[in-house]
Amino acid sequence: RHLRASKVFLDGRQVQNEYDYVIIGGGTAGLTVADRLTEDGRTTVLVIEYGVLSEAASLTTVAGGFSGMSDSQFMYDIRSVPQVNLRNRVISVLAGKVVGGSSAVNAMMTIRGTAEDYDRWGAFFGKNSHWTWEGLLPYFKKALNFVPPNADITRTANVTYDTSFWGNTSRVYAGWPSYQFPATTAQMEAFKGLPGVEIASDSGSGVPGVYWYPTFMDPKTVLRSFAKTGHYDNVKRANYHLVTQSKVTKIVLDGTTATGVSFVPAPARGQPGNTAAPVTTVTARKEVILAAGGVHSPQVLQVSGIGPKKVLSAAGIDTIVDLPGVGQNFQDHGMISASFQFARIPQSARPSSDDLRTNRTLSTWSSQVWAANRTGPNSIATGNSAAWLSFPVISPRSAKLSADLAAQNHAAYLPTGSDPTVAAGYRAQMLSYASALSNNNTAFYNLVIQGGSASGLLVDLHPLSRGTVNVNPANPHNTEPQVDYRALANPLDATIMGDIVRFTRKYYLDNPKTKDWGGREVSPGASVTTDEQLATFLSSSLSPSVYHPAGTCAMMPLELGGVVDEELKVYGVKNLRVVDASVIPTLPGANTCQTVYAIAEKAADLIRYGAPRV
Ligand SMILES: Cc1cc2nc3c(=O)[nH]c(=O)nc-3n(C[C@H](O)[C@H](O)[C@H](O)COP(=O)(O)OP(=O)(O)OC[C@H]3O[C@@H](n4cnc5c(N)ncnc54)[C@H](O)[C@@H]3O)c2cc1C
Known part of the structure; x- marks a missing residue:
């Protein structure tokens, strides 16, 4: 049967008719909130999850960081609409479909944004908002249990950290591998050759810089630590129920009050939904909490009649609450495929990660220590060091681009016919980014350091373009939503990314610290220099x-196109909140998982106590 009780009910009994809270999505945020709400032993919670409950090794293996996302049974199968500014390329939309959600399949990089990234959220609401760095820091601390790296690796690799930015109570761990390639430390320190670059003492300190960061990993087991291991596996409570392989089809509304949730058995991968599937409806006595993630939460709202009237009408859905922001303001970080190489990493900085492939002695040792006690290079996921730099540090024309962004006719870069409130919100965001482009408090540039000859991931941390995630008008209920990144819709994105490539050139090719390393540009290539040429490359x-x-489902004021208020309540609907990555109004300059955990911890207090509590 598709119905499954929580771990304490292994007899497979079926869901009750009523719960205090019904949570849609057993992912990163959903399981965190469920754990906290059931802590009192009385409050009843049902989590409804599309994917399976799995112990598969692909989800827990740490080495390399990619085995979860490479296992297609745990991933949604979604492709974007063709991207007009990307030569009509179609992009794979990755999101986890399993208990634990995307925390079960992500690359385990444990990062938070800068203080200004979170202060920006509160500023949209005015001076008294608690959605600020100060207001979130206690929840970052609550969300993760930081276990420092071992003393040996701290000393030999020169790993720095500051425990004052971390907590030690959560069952979700921020751990460290027991090995680092000396080349990683050397590549990190090579950033000191470039003017203005700061080395930060800790990844959680809220400032840009080059720094070390931990891995979502339990240091005892050396396995992935995620929402399932932290907020489900060891929680033995009769009031915490989970039903898996179940697709939520609708939030049940009585007028404009959410009263429950309907769901059906999840269709098999690649299959459209089955209109004849048996529907189960459960009642939420207190609230429905939507935690289906950045791609699916807007879809669930829209199919339930909550969203932009134009979009709903086109799909034949009756509008119950006309909420123009649902599915708009879609953001993701942009990955720039420039490629650089070091031909000769000096002996003093070896071994490098390449040596693991080419040096038999090293690879044999690596296998042996892993087999013996789960130590060595196999305990590294995607790495633990990166540069997160502000725009003035990487670009000589930050003041000009800041002024250009402020002066834009912002609405012109949104989809035609966007609601005036959505346009007002976009303008507020762009004015905030304009100021960030000319200061040193927000990171725009990210280069992940992996201690090898090839360059790591190169990321634009604050793209300006905004996309949409709307239901498919031809078949809103039984197909995936239409995901449109609208990449490069704002032309300044290409200009900013061009400067990101230019700064990376400096690091590899014009850096006193790497001058003997044989730096080489593979792409875009030395001849690609002007803004126009770089835009074509992008x-x-x-x-x-x-x-x-x-x-x-942005947390913004209603007049700025917001979908939820500061308590994460959906505007115009009673007893319905959204708690997941979709409420993030503007992306932090960091991978998002840690931020989602902090949002969920804070949301749990808002739900339980009506106010933040730590
Ligand atoms: C491949 C990949 C790599 C990443 N790498 C990193 C990284 O290294 N570091 C980092 O910080 N972040 C990373 N992220 C991002 C981070 O994991 C996410 O931002 C975060 O986990 C999102 O949490 P969420 O609660 O919003 O959504 P999710 O954790 O995705 O949870 C949503 C849940 O809702 C379920 N659901 C959806 N629709 C329905 C429905 N209709 N009915 C029932 N259930 C439904 C889904 O199956 C899922 O379990 C990565 C993400 C991916 C996909």
């Missing part, structure tokens, strides 16, 4: 997603 190579979909 149109054929940019990926508008690093799998951080956000913004589609």
